[in-house]
Amino acid sequence: MPGTDVQRTIDAVWRIESAKLIAALARLVRDVGLAEDLAQDALVAALEQWASAGLPDNPGAWLMAVAKRRAMDHFRRQERLDRKVAELGREFETAGTYDDGLDDAIDDDIGDDLLRLIFTACHPVLSTQARVALTLRLLGGLTTEEIARGFLVAESTVAQRIVRAKRTLAAKRVRFELPERAERAERLDSVLEVIYLIFNEGYSATRGDHWMRPALCEDALRLGRILAGLSPDEPEVHGLVALMEIQASRLRARTDETGAPVLLLDQNRALWDRLLINRGLAALQRAESLVDRRGPYTLQAAIAACHARAPSPEETDWIRIAALYAALMQAAPSPVVELNRAVALGMAFGPQTGLDLVDELMAEPTLAKYHLLPSVRGDLLVKLGRHEEAQREFRRAAELAGNERERALLADRTVAAGERASAP
Amino acid sequence: MRVMVFVKASPDSEAGVMPGEEELAAMMKYNEELVKAGVMLAGDGLHPSSKGARVHFSGDSRTVVDGPFTETKELVAGYWLWQVSSMDEAIEWLRRCPNPHGKEGIVEIRPVFEPEDFGDALTPEIHEQWQRMEAQQGS
Numbered sequence: 001m002p003g004t005d006v007q008r009t010i011d012a013v014w015r016i017e018s019a020k021l022i023a024a025l026a027r028l029v030r031d032v033g034l035a036e037d038l039a040q041d042a043l044v045a046a047l048e049q050w051a052s053a054g055l056p057d058n059p060g061a062w063l064m065a066v067a068k069r070r071a072m073d074h075f076r077r078q079e080r081l082d083r084k085v086a087e088l089g090r091e092f093e094t095a096g097t098y099d100d101g102l103d104d105a106i107d108d109d110i111g112d113d114l115l116r117l118i119f120t121a122c123h124p125v126l127s128t129q130a131r132v133a134l135t136l137r138l139l140g141g142l143t144t145e146e147i148a149r150g151f152l153v154a155e156s157t158v159a160q161r162i163v164r165a166k167r168t169l170a171a172k173r174v175r176f177e178l179p180e181r182a183e184r185a186e187r188l189d190s191v192l193e194v195i196y197l198i199f200n201e202g203y204s205a206t207r208g209d210h211w212m213r214p215a216l217c218e219d220a221l222r223l224g225r226i227l228a229g230l231s232p233d234e235p236e237v238h239g240l241v242a243l244m245e246i247q248a249s250r251l252r253a254r255t256d257e258t259g260a261p262v263l264l265l266d267q268n269r270a271l272w273d274r275l276l277i278n279r280g281l282a283a284l285q286r287a288e289s290l291v292d293r294r295g296p297y298t299l300q301a302a303i304a305a306c307h308a309r310a311p312s313p314e315e316t317d318w319i320r321i322a323a324l325y326a327a328l329m330q331a332a333p334s335p336v337v338e339l340n341r342a343v344a345l346g347m348a349f350g351p352q353t354g355l356d357l358v359d360e361l362m363a364e365p366t367l368a369k370y371h372l373l374p375s376v377r378g379d380l381l382v383k384l385g386r387h388e389e390a391q392r393e394f395r396r397a398a399e400l401a402g403n404e405r406e407r408a409l410l411a412d413r414t415v416a417a418g419e420r421a422s423a424p
Numbered sequence: 425m426r427v428m429v430f431v432k433a434s435p436d437s438e439a440g441v442m443p444g445e446e447e448l449a450a451m452m453k454y455n456e457e458l459v460k461a462g463v464m465l466a467g468d469g470l471h472p473s474s475k476g477a478r479v480h481f482s483g484d485s486r487t488v489v490d491g492p493f494t495e496t497k498e499l500v501a502g503y504w505l506w507q508v509s510s511m512d513e514a515i516e517w518l519r520r521c522p523n524p525h526g527k528e529g530i531v532e533i534r535p536v537f538e539p540e541d542f543g544d545a546l547t548p549e550i551h552e553q554w555q556r557m558e559a560q561q562g563s
Contacts, residue, residue, distance in 0.1 A: 012516035225462030
């Protein structure tokens with residue numbers, strides 16, 4: 001095999017196997033950082049050997065066998081020929097080489113190992129940024145370079161974040177285990193938050209001149225689906241997956257040919273991905289069947305589903321959406337949710353109803369710099385024929401927007417409102 | 425990216441030989457792995473071509489031909505739709521697939537067209553029709 005082919009194949013193998021590999025190793029060595037180092041070592045060995053010897057029949061098991069051998073070497077070097085080595089040795093001997101027996105042994109526990117890995121990577125002792133980087137690295141199989149590209153930061157920054165995160169986990173003696181029942185809900189929230197954050201970073205880039213980075217959305221969706229497979233009885237996991245599937249269904253419709261953003265109601269619905277919508281609706285149904293009181297992700301998915309089901313903007317069930325936002329305000333109150341509810345109220349019961357609520361939100365300090373507040377207010381004012389005020393709102397929104405594309409869109413609307421204001 | 429993976433027919437699949445319990449279990453396990461990895465979007469097995477039909481097109485005329493069809497290797501016996509990061513990843517997944525026929529067989533991977541590949545052919549009229557159709561599907 002020529003060198004580049006081996007590299008590409010190994011990249012593919014890594015993408016498929018790395019999370020399982022790291023998870024299984026972390027259980028053996030009780031240290032996520034060390035587990036990743038061992039897995040990386042095995043990867044380097046693979047690169048050297050597969051180039052000449054060709055690909056083994058079971059690359060995952062091959063990597064695991066090499067990594068375990070490295071683990072033993074590591075502990076020997078540490079002169080800690082203790083229980084751990086005995087344990088590893090025993091497993092290694094009974095497993096023999098990288099045959100199917102070992103593979104089965106890994107498979108039995110792999111689900112729990114992966115869950116442990118997700119919960120560890122998203123541990124609340126870590127900063128959100130660290131959790132995101134570590135999760136993409138350990139579970140998504142992404143390189144630091146890919147993560148850096150996704151989040152538009154320097155590769156060294158990402159590398160540093162990961163190193164520091166691993167050090168924090170070790171220093172705080174975070175155990176590689178599933179959270180106790182009492183803690184579980186909170187820890188799961190942290191996991192879901194990280195996955196959704198990754199998705200959103202791809203869905204509407206907070207910075208830079210690109211509106212979306214679809215690869216990040218795909219990574220997040222993949223993580224969400226993995227989590228759903230591992231914890232089938234958690235309604236909010238399915239709720240999050242449903243939300244992401246439905247939102248991802250619109251990826252292609254969210255920009256025009258020039259890359260400028262297209263708002264939901266202006267989108268060409270033929271470009272919405274029906275397969276993802278149907279998957280999303282199925283996941284939503286699953287979430288709703290598991291629980292009486294819907295959680296925040298499930299409620300947001302239910303809202304997204306209302307749009308997905310509507311053949312045209314005019315046929316959208318805005319009354320239902322407004323009701324779902326009201327429920328969301330109960331489940332997870334926030335000024336942003338209230339702003340969205342104002343939009344829905346405006347659509348369901350007329351712009352003045354929406355504007356009344358937006359006006360209440362004008363005093364909300366957390367929204368003071370949020371560009372969508374003046375943007376929404378501008379929309380409602382346009383509908384009420386108050387173009388001059390609308391122009392001021394769009395101008396302010398454009399000033400506050402962090403994304404170049406979004407800023408351009410708002411600037412256009414400022415001009416449009418201005419033209420209408422001065423029209424006879 | 426999405427890829428369609430076609431399991432080509434074999435003399436057995438065309439003869440309607442059903443997989444045994446062991447083969448079925450292995451395939452289910454594989455499918456489960458695909459699902460858990462977030463890779464599998466859809467997939468099904470197909471009945472032999474003896475239960476199928478073809479419509480031949482020639483200008484404005486249409487001729488219906490019932491199965492079975494002879495060129496076994498060119499027929500499709502099953503498919504998956506996968507979401508993967510690259511063709512390399514798809515190939516790597518496929519390498520892990522249990523041999524669908526137990527003997528000789530071919531499975532083919534093809535990237536799926538994205539709507540933007542159609543460019544201007546996706547007119548507003550087609551868009552409108554598409555919406556109506558989907559509304560009727562009641563999804």
